[in-house]
Amino acid sequence: MIVGVLAFLVYSVFSWLQWKSFTIRSWDLGIFTQLAKDYAHFQAPIVSIKGHGYNLLGDHFHPLLVLLGPFYRLFPSAYTLLVVQNLLLAVSVVVIAHFAIKRLGSITGACLGAAYALSWGLQSAIDSQFHEVAFAVPLLALSLVALLDEKWRSAWIWAALLVFVKEDLGLTVFMIGLVFAWRARTASGLCLASWGVLWFILATKVILPAMNPGDQWAYESQLNIGALMSNPGSLFQADKVTTMILLVFITAGLCLFSPLALLVLPTLAWRFLSDLPVYWGQEWQYSAVLMPIVFCAAIDALHRRKVLNSERLRLLLGTTILLISLLLTSQYAFGKLNDIDKNFALTTVESSRNALSTVPEGVTVETDISLMSYLVDRTEVYWVGNSNNPAPEYVLMDVSGRTDAAPNVIAAETMQRFPGTQYVTVFADAHYQVAKKQ
Template identity: 70%
Template sequence: MVPRQNRLSRVTTAKEGSQLPDTAPAQAGTVRGARTLAVLLGTAAFLLYMLYSWLQWTSFAIRSWDLGIFTQLAKAYSQFQAPIVSIKGQGYNLLGDHFHPILVVLGPIYRVFPSAFTLLVVQNFLFAASVVVISHLAIRRLGRLPGACVGAAYAVSWGLQSAVDSQFHEIAFAVPFLAFALCSLMEEKWRSAWIWAALLVFVKEDMGLTVLVFGLLMAHRSRRPAGLWLSAWGVAWFVLATKVILPSMNAGHQWAYQSQLDISGLLAHPGTLLFQADKVATTLLLLAITAGLCLFSPITLLVVPTLAWRFLGELPAYWGQDWQYSAVLMPVVFCAAIDALSRRKVLDSARLRLLSGAAVALVALTLLSQYSFGKLADPALSFPTVNNVSAEKALAAVPAGVTVETDISLMSYVADKDQVYWIGNKNPAPEYVLMDVSGRPGVPDNTTASEAQGRFPGSRFVTVYADGHFQVAKAVTG
């Protein structure tokens, strides 16, 4: 029988937090193991994203004009200038388009690595950082194998795939901010959660509404008023951005995207908010990528603000799974799934966690070939380089430091060295015009030059490069 004094001393020691000598190293090893595995998953994700971006870049597979736009922004910030983006129009201040002051951090990065491709590297790094954060949480909460399955599934989730494929957008910063904020919320690190969530308002104006919901979730979990202050912060910045800052910097003196919210159409036909094929598919796929587990956590409510403005929008591109619009939803639904598996008693069992992790991974594997990364199965077919020589010669025909009007085909490649205008706007007469004519077989070599003269009366253009794919015309005097 152990003497009472000895028993009391042992209890006292335990209360003071001392552990047996072999326990602390074991726990420390578990933490280090989770962190190492999470970093490995993030590194693998970064390499995968970079492979895809590199194949896009080297095959001149440009998705839209956005990479060129943000390249001009980064270039302006690198020179300590306002983000005047001529691709959007003469003298167009991009801070009047969307409210994204966080992008100022691109300036010093671009100054060291002055290339549009740098922006793709930055975005891929930010996405990969979110993979590390979410994987680390999943492994710690669910165990090594199921956690790794969830982390890997997140890394190749269709929202991130589409964002990588769409190339750079400001939401690249929102993805890791949300990941850090949600993981801090689930770990009850309230100050950290508050700070990361608060930063979202500087990524894009609509994120203020996401911060509103995040603050309410935080207030509910923490039972502290800080969450309500966070909600107020989000609403205040949403109103300030859309009613004051954006209109003051926009040429039309308004929030440029307010007209795309079809409120009157919704009131006339309320069923259109959800009951359209693309909207239904997007909603179902958000549930599917976590095998429905996200439904068991209130964290899923964070998808509502983003889905609301997208589904209210009149542009069909907002409704589906393409482009970058769903990237910010990926950290939400995956953290919700982790939260459900680790907090609710009905789901909290080792066997169910393993089966759930396997189910999430299986869904990710099934969907993998249906989205952008499926192209990696046959890079030669998906990223052909047959026209690379033509593109390189066309680019070589345009010197540095000139003004260029162009379509989106090679826009991002000339934005680094020249002042670029998009042909769809009313622009001042440029020094060069570069056009992709591959969709117009048989056109004469002087087509781009003659069309430029028609757009700019009084100017004269001559062809300096032409083949079956690209034509370059130069303005001449006399």
Template identity: 50%
Template sequence: MSSRDPAPTVSADEGVPAAAGEPSSAAPVEPAPVDVPAPPEPHRSRAAARTWALPVGVGVLVAALFTLYSLAQWRAYVVKSWDLGIFTQLAQRYAALEAPVVHIKGPEYNLLGDHFHPLLVLLGPVYAAFPDAFTLLVVQNVLFGVAAAVVTWAAVPLLGRVVGALVGVAFGLSWGLQHAVDAQFHEIAFAVPLLAISLAAALRERWRTAAVAAALLVLVKEDLGLTTAVLGVVLAWRARRPALLWLTAWGVGGFLVATRVVLPLLNPDGEWAYGSRLDLVAALSDPVGLYDPAKGYTLWLLVVVTGAIALRSPFVLVAGPTLAWRFLSEESGYWAPTWHYSAVLLPVAYLAMLDGIDRARRGRVRWLRRYSRYAPVVGLTASLMLLPQLPLWQLTNPGLHFAGLRAQAARDAMAVVPDGAVVETDVGLMSYLVGRTDVYYLGNDNPVPEYLLIDRQGGGVPQEWGDVLQVAQILHPGVPFEVLHARDGYEVARPLED
């Protein structure tokens, strides 16, 4: 018998005598079909659970550590800026199915005229369930945890479980994400996991997932349309699918519609408010002047945490638009690695590192193939050495960094303001009031509030303005106010009744 011949089969009727009256030479009766169970296959859900168990664990760890940090900030009444109050008021409006009119930004100010971030409508249902500014901090921390899980998922098949998990943790606790958590909530929280998903899917050649995630970036912030445009080129080249260049058209179109139509239409001044901060002609006219140590340090951090092998990957091009608008701007606050501006760069850097390792291993350059074995260790070592300089390190001495010496005074001041009141305030307690009152920022031209609350020590009110009554006269000349509370720098007043 040939090895290719089928194995002999036994009829189901074999050995059964023919019925009476049937000739023995009759053709054999076709056997009735017999259900033979198929060999057991691995259960897909169990396989998926095993695949994602480690990445999810890394994501939960990152989200938990960041939430612990946010909680320490919150309880110590540490507020970095007015942005948390602004986005909380936006979430409040979306939860009520209203337009995102944010009084903190300005009276009747539609926040879609400040930045183009329609994807933030997703905050509405979450805020409706948990109506508090702290909710937004948790949302951001969870989104960063999701990104860390995705990076781990991409790293483990390439580097192994231990090193892959360490790379995921290093990304999750990287300098860009830590500074973003320290600066509290911003819209780019949604861009971080989307970038991670898009580039990780590209590594696995899951082009549809990569394209959808890249396309959603246009809805996070107007400048990310240009990031999507670059992603379209990178994905089309990587997949050898020119059709993916639709992403480039989508990104450029989204950027132009946002900056030329939507933002000027909804902005009170009829313009893209941040367009004037980028003078490309002036910047390029003095190339030497483009250099600044803060810019160099930001670039150095991106290189060192990836062991420099990220430069081997075309994924690094995706960071180009963000670096360009930051470094070409005259706003020096954009140049340094602090605040939230670098958060979108870190998923690009780490996925480029993974891609660079993979490309180096399959490349022809011998020394680069050898170095690809050690590049993760170089990046992990650099990440470890940076930790004491980063915000999360403050948790090692919370008594020093989160003492909350004026916490009781803050609570007493807020207790004077009833729920639902119209209150004008500075940055100090804005985020704590916004969930239960209608908050206006005292730097704008506002109507006369029902209550005026200032923090003379940390709220940002100029010292020369004086106490709360003097501030009231500066803001609302001719309207008499009376002091209701004054303790440890927190002062509350209200207009006198006629």
């Protein structure tokens, strides 16, 4: 419990520093805030950031995110989602640390729990801000710990819920079911495997195409098996190899000595089959679901392998794994905490607040990602990159990196995008411009 509480505090400090310095990593936080806002008012998740009238249930299959609704209703802010994610990840830390201590002793278990809490996959997820996989991480931890404890019913239930977090996790559930069947020697494991495959097919072939504006699973084209077959060497691209090495390295290789390690294969498969390099490396949230797997595999190996029965050897391996996580921390998100003034600079805070204060409550706004997450709670937000946006009442854009940032450039560009409309600049400084529809 102590390890989990400390993890939650570290995660929360990091998120608060991001929030108060107006550090927004992507449009995901804004997207999921719009979803939570609709669920809080018992409405379908129509997310205008993705497109006019876009139902987010046609993007990824994540009905379990309806649980965000009550939290957002109580605390209507995008920041609420960051707190919820930190809490969910911290719950997984409690589950894994408690299990490690029970199996391996207080010191070794605490070392593994702390190493998991600081693992690069969780760090990258927190740095990326909210994503649906935040719900998958504790579910995986609960399921795998129950599986290793031979609490078959609990393992089955926790794993079964994963299919409602994201469609590809149905394949992970399939793998869990196979390991379940092998260890429990019961048909219920095969039933779990079938459940995972069934929901993967239903989600990708029926539900998502029915809800998606393009009448298809939006990410099917990224599973480029043909490209891999024609060029098998692409599997050994630098980012892919580095990710695989780090998954092993973070547990000092112990994860390889447990069949649970096989559970990483579905996630790595869809990532490495894609031709988008962003999926291959260690940034963003894509590796978060792999962290409970490799650490539970490592705990399983330490507990079951007779050659590791020595308490001193276990302690040495536990402290080594913790040192590895601490070493890697300097290369990932939490390394930014070493220089808060530089990495969470407050230089744009006054400008950001002034620009936001120019936009009244309840209006429609077209914007980039810069202040998107600070607008979604009180306005209807559209992303500037969409082609089907209606003419917004306000436009707010970051111009700090532009060389052509004349005081009325945003108003002029907006009038070009929406012929027949008139916009006037109502705020302009070196960082932002706000234009209002006349």
